[in-house]
Amino acid sequence: AFAYGTSRDMGEAEGISNIYAYDAQADEGGFVNGVIAAHLTKSNVIGIVGPVEAGDAKLYIDGFVNGVHSVNPDIDVQIAYTGSFGDTALAAETANTHIAAGADVLTGSAQQVVGAIGVAAEAGIPWLGTQQDQSPIAEDIVVATQQYDWTAMVRTILANMKANKYGGELFELTLENGGLSMQYGNLNQSVIDAAEAAISAIKAGDFDPSDAAGTMGVMAGDAMMDDGGDDAMMMETPEIEPVRIAIVMPSGISDLAWSQSIYESLLSVQAMYDPDVVEIAYTEGMFNVSDAATALRDYASEGFDVVIAHGTQYGTSLFEIAPDFPETAFLYGTSRDTGEAEGLTNVSAYDAQADEGGYVNGVIAANLSESGVIGIVAPIEAGDAKLYIDGFVAGVESVDADAEVLIVYTGSFGDIALAAETANTHIAAGADVLTGSAQQVVGAIGVAKEQGIPWVGTQYDQSTVAPDNVVATQLYDWSAMLLDVIVNSQSGTYGGSVYELTLANHGLTMVYGDALSAEVIAAADAAVDGIVSGEITPR
The missing domain is CATH 3.40.50.2300 (Response regulator)
Structure with a gap:
């Protein structure tokens, strides 16, 4: 079985039957990155460091330009193709040229971008990436990334080979099938809301991200807002x-x-x-x-x-x-x-x-567990900790009603040693997936790392403790709430509001690790969509 890409030609015309082809619809995430860039720029000049005008690089750039112009058709998008995939010095030079011409946001593709990202880091200019997470180079300035995940394709090819099918199939990475996904860095909530609105529109087929005429201005103004969200949590x-x-x-x-x-x-x-x-x-x-x-x-x-x-x-x-x-x-x-x-x-x-992301994490855990036993390291049976656990259990049971969810409340928010002990107890009882909440979980995650067991988290990204084990996280973002409190207080209203973080208003967001398959991510995203639409009650 041979596989190659990016291409859509499987050699059928030549009578070949053992070639697979694959393609990344990079214009989709390119469009989303363009929407983000249009919201970040103050100079209305954005620079693109392109490699060769072909393949997914060309798709990405076309989508990016259309995403920018969907927000503001007057923004000047400067495109320079270096003619190389790997010339980091030339990419750096091109980035400097863009900045000298007024660009205050940059993007690009291929391995050459290492040079351009270095320039962006030196100049303190946001970078939007594609293909693979480039934030380890400059975590403060890589503000968003379209990530490729080929896992589902490889698994399908392997399964086909067992059935003696050695080619003749075309694979595509898209936002809809989870082969493409967006990862956000240091962005404010209103920009993330705009990006998520673009993703929803692309998935729904509202427009073609590579169609310049059909996307002009479509994401401007109120189109950025989720009509079902809480206005107080969605403000610019x-x-x-x-x-x-x-x-x-x-x-x-x-x-x-x-x-x-x-x-x-x-x-x-x-x-x-x-x-x-x-x-x-x-x-x-x-x-x-x-x-x-x-x-x-x-x-x-x-x-x-x-x-x-x-x-x-x-x-x-x-x-x-x-x-x-x-x-x-x-x-x-x-x-x-x-x-x-x-x-x-x-x-x-x-x-x-927290029951909302808890439910999603429960769906993930149920899909990952092979033993049918899942352990929860809980702090105190109150507040968002209790909400999270209730939602988590409901999510597990929505996938596997026979799964056994072991819940232990440690009685503490901060006892790391007791959390580690509880995690070991769960594992001894057969648990092969773990979760929990509060600052105590550092101890439990350490145990999960030692045992090679997946962890699904909440409140904050815990992947720095065990990047290979923390496979999903419900993140809290209080930014929109804080802005609303500031604005209200400066207009003479000092209290009286109740704020909620939800998946609908993006105060809660889900982040997935590289270890999750496209199928599990698709199940998680389906749960998110169901909760946001009201079809799923998470507890």
Whole structure:
């Protein structure tokens, strides 16, 4: 069996029966990257470092240009083909030429782009990639990537060979079949929303991403918004006055879970504006509620405009402090109680509908498990942790009603050793897939890594601990909520709102690891679509 690409010619005209061909519909992710680039550019000049004007490189560039012009037809997209796939020096030179001509966003394809990405990193200019994740070269500037996954094709060829079929089939990578997928880096939520809207439109067949005339202006304005989402969670980056934000957290800003998720969202908001517009102060490790209350009062006394208590356990203290600072916007969660019954007008609450991504992770886990036994390392039976677990169990059972889901609550958010012990107990009982939540999971993930067992995570990307084992993650993004609180407080509304993170408003997003097959990703995406449309109730 021979396979080659990119091509659509299997040699049938020549009487050949043992050749497979494959193609990547790179214009699809190219279009999405173009939409992103159009939202990022301030100069309205974007540069493309192309290799040779053929194959998936040409498809990618055509789609990219159309994606840019779907948002703003007036943007100048500069295209330069180097004539080489591997000349990194020439690619670097081309990138410098684009920048000198005013480009403030760059993209390109083929192995030559290593040189161009280096230039982008030096100049602090966003890069949009294709084919493979290029963020290890410059993680701060590679803001989005269209990734190719050939796994399903290879498996089909191997299965065909067993059936004595050695060729005659054409394979395509598309967004719809999971052969193409988008990975986002340091992007604000409104841009991700625009990209996801483009993906949905491509999957739905609303337009052909390689058709310049048919896509001109189609993603401009309100087309970027998910009509079914919460407007407060889908806003564009607003103009704001300088603001001081303080946050008190129960764990550390690098906990890979609850606290890091909101701290990174704060940094994302800060990065949207010029220096000195958004000031951030934080106190971490506040497991003691009395100490946290002191820190909250101190921040309010020091004149911080927005004070966040990142934990349900801080609610009682916050309700006591808030009346003394009527023009300070207080925010806490997870909760839905804004203190209205107590007469408070300057407290907002937030909640993560973690059962949604929990359900998706459960679907993934059920598809991965061979033993039919799955283990959960849980902290305390409350809040988003409980929501996540309920959704996870429902997701598993939607695939395999006979699967056994072992749940152990450790009674702690931060006991890493106890989480590791619990993970070992699950494995000894036959579990071959694990999950859990809160900062304690670092211990459990370590055990999963040692045993070569898949882990599905929530709250924050934990793949840095075990990149080969963390196969999927539900990510929390609080950025849109934070922006709304800032805007409201600067217009004189200091509280009274309840915010939710959901899959529909993209406060929750799913990220998949390289170890997942296209079939499992397709099952997960189907679950996401079902939850967003309301066809699936995750708990």
